Amino acid sequence: MSAILTVFRKEMRDHLRDRRSILVAMIYPLMGPLLLWLMFSFVGGSMRVKEGSPLVVPVVHAESAPDLIRYLESQGATMQPMPEDVRGFVSGGWVPFALVLPERPTPGDQAPFAVRLIANPSRFDSIVATGRVIEHLNEYQRETLRGRLSAAGLPTEILNVLTISQENIGRAAGPAVILLTMIPPFLIFTLFTGGVHVALDSTIGERERGSFEALMMNPVTRNQVLTGKLGATIVFTLLAVAVQAVAFWVMLNSVPSESLGLVTPPGALRLALVVSVCLPLVFLATATQLLISAVTRSMKEAQTYLGLLPLVPGLAGMVLALSPVTAQPLLAAIPTFGQTLLMGQLVRSELVSPVFIAITAVATLATTAALLYLAFRLYEREEILFPQ
Amino acid sequence: MIEIRGLAKSFGDLRVVEDVSLVARDGEITGLIGPNGAGKTTMFRLICTILRPDRGTILIDGIDGRHDPLAARRRLGVLPDIRALYPRLSAREHLRYFGELHGLGRDAIDSRIAELVATLRMEDFIDRRAKGFSRGQQMKVALGRALVHEPHNIMLDEPTNGLDVATSRSVRELLRRLRDEGRCILLTSHIMQEVAALADRIVVLAGGRVVLEGAPAELRRATGLQDLEEIFMAATQETATQAFAAGE
Structure with a gap:
């Protein structure tokens, strides 16, 4: 020993x-x-963006959809006008995503118009910011529909097919x-x-x-x-x-x-x-x-x-x-x-x-x-x- | 006393030691000489029980190393051909480590280190780490390490190899003093003058066998040659010629 x-x-x-x-x-x-x-x-930095900081929306042809832009601004978002060839800005990481609106305003009040999101899912900040803007776009769509249903005298509840709730049993x-x-x-x-x-x-x-x-x-x-x-x-x-x-x-x-x-x-x-x-x-x-x-x-x-x-x-x-x-x-x-x-x-x-x-x-x-x-x-x- | 009888050792097909018998007596310096590859280092390793012989017996003060290797090693102090110090330990820590491995107590080690420092003149570097030691300093630490437990039998492989004249001389004086204390000393050396000046008995090893053995004066008488180097050359060349003739 x-x-x-x-x-x-x-x-x-x-x-x-x-x-x-x-x-x-x-x-x-x-x-x-x-x-x-x-x-x-x-991750913490990205979370902070999600929870508190103002959302900046890089947007192409903002003038084509003034209603939508007004709605986004009313939700606290700031518009950042971008040039037509915005893809390079997203792929280069200069902006996390870009919202591309039609070149000309849609004729008529109720005609649908195409909205294109250019995102880079390989970047975490792009995923977070895109998620936030999609939430706003969906909410804008729902509000517009509610307005149209009310105007037509129909109940707005018909928009709700599912009521989703989630219970997390895992810790995280x-x-x-x-x-x-x-x-x-x-x-x-x-x-x-x-x-x-x-x-x-x-x-x-x-x-x-x-x-x-x-x-x-x-x-x-x-x-x-x-x-x-x-x-x-x-x-x-x-x-x-x-x-x-x-x-x-x-x-x-x-x-x-x-x-x-x-x-x-x-x-x-x-x-x-x-x-x-x-x-x-x-x-x-x-x-x-x-x-x-x-x-x-x-x-x-x-x-x-x-x-x-x-x-x-x-x-x-x-x-x-x-x-x-x-x-x-x-x-x-x-x-x-x-x-x-x-x-x-x-x-x-x-x-x-x-x-x-x-x-x-x-x-x-x-x-x-x-x-x-x-x-x-x-x-x-x-x-x-x-x-x- | 170291007694070797009928010792043999092979590594695969290579027979390194063949039927060697010799005795290194107490109060004598026995010089083991031989050309490169004669089996000197293997003999050393067999004696200190780190190699097992294929055949034969080695007794260290009557203790058979095959049956009780630790008891045999306690009776031995060995200076191997590779000094191999630990660069991050001081000279004192080397001596303390080996003293503790031999089961010495703290006080015994301290007093023994003090003696060795004085004997080997290690005052200047005893508390310095071994990294950067000169060959002389390395040799002194390795020698101190071999002597720290005051062994009765001391084996030294090329003890003055690479040392300057003054240090070689002090090592020779130390060996004579140890011999005079009645200890058994077995050394190998390539320097014939050193063996001639130090050894009381000489064993010439060639091709794994003892080819000549005796006191220097006896060897001179037996061969009719005066110079030890001539005697060595005659003995080893004869063996080489015989081996060549036998097709070995």
Whole structure:
């Protein structure tokens, strides 16, 4: 035990002085929360436009439909006259959309006239502004119809075919919930990268530099040495996850509240629960790193494999973010997939099953034990001392 | 004392050590010399139990390394050919780390470090990080690391390789002092003058076998040659010729 502690302490001291280890464990994890903060702030800005700010309507041939223009202005909209070739302005993002009216006024009071909206659905501000103007146009149409029905002495109720009401049983809707479901993939990515430099530098790096041989000439077993190194890797990974969890908490508490819409952001306790359900993955990630260090001959070779590794669980998270899957016990047994499902439920403030949590943890820890056994066996080989 | 009997080790089809037997006695410096690829480094790795022999026995103060490798390693201090320090640790932290791995307590390590600093003249860099150390400083730290637990048996692979004249001389003086304390010292070197000046017994290794063994004076008598380099060349060339004739 004391040999394990000695190796652990040495690796901690060594890597706390290593700029790359610190960068990977403490700075890189901030990138995800920062990115989400920017995205939330952007969504927030768009929401603010929707809720409060005056609507500016870029319009072509405003003079053709004075009634409509008067109605829009009465709703608080400001007209922005645009030239005939307005498409370039919309596609270039200079205006979010354009309302194109007929070139000449329609003859007669009640003849229909064509209104064309030029929008760019690839831009979020265009979607929001177009939605607002369509609401106004529909309302103008309804009001005009009501006026005509009243003038003809008919009841205006005949316009109402359906009375629509909606009851939301999910916790949230809109872009904010999609952004929240991106938290688990970020956390899983950090789990697989937070301690990676420590894992590689203290194993394959030490073998490559030749100091592993000098270390093994001491009265310690390889298992003791590897356990000490594994311990330091786990601590650095936990540090990275903690840094990211705190950063997410700060991010969720500092984004504009309107950008979250109906979404209740996970509080500190729920975020802690999110982190705790993915803790078994810390062991799985470090065991995988140790195994890869055992089968590679250089830092460069190991980095190639480990660079791709986080993409596998990260991909599962991305798939789940876009096409939600029902939590089933069989899925819980797949390491990283089960945790992604669980964390998704937690960040969306949904109910989670304790049985599901237990299956996920046991399956992941069993896989970890198998990987560690294999890695320790591989480290017993003689050629492990001489990677080159 | 290090006793080796009938030692053999192969890597795949390559036979690196073949039926080697030798004894490195207490209170003596045994010089192990041989051309490149003779199996010296493999012998070192076998003795300190990080490689397992295919055949034969190695006893370190009577302890068989195959049955109790940790006990055997406790009796050994090894200076490997690659010094390989940790660039972010200071010289003192290196000595402390290896002392702790040998199970020494904090006080014992502190007093031992103080002795080694004085003996190896490490005052100027003991608290500096190893990154940027000169070869002499690296060698001193590696030597200190090998001696921190006061081992009874000391193995050194090319101990003066890359050192300046003054540092080489102080290392030689240290080895003589350790020998005079009754310790068993086994060293390899390519520098014949160094082996001639230091070793009480010389073992010449070629093609994975012991081709000549004895005190320098005995070797001179047996071969009729005065210069150790001539003796070495005669012994190793003869082996090479035999191997060539045998089609190896």
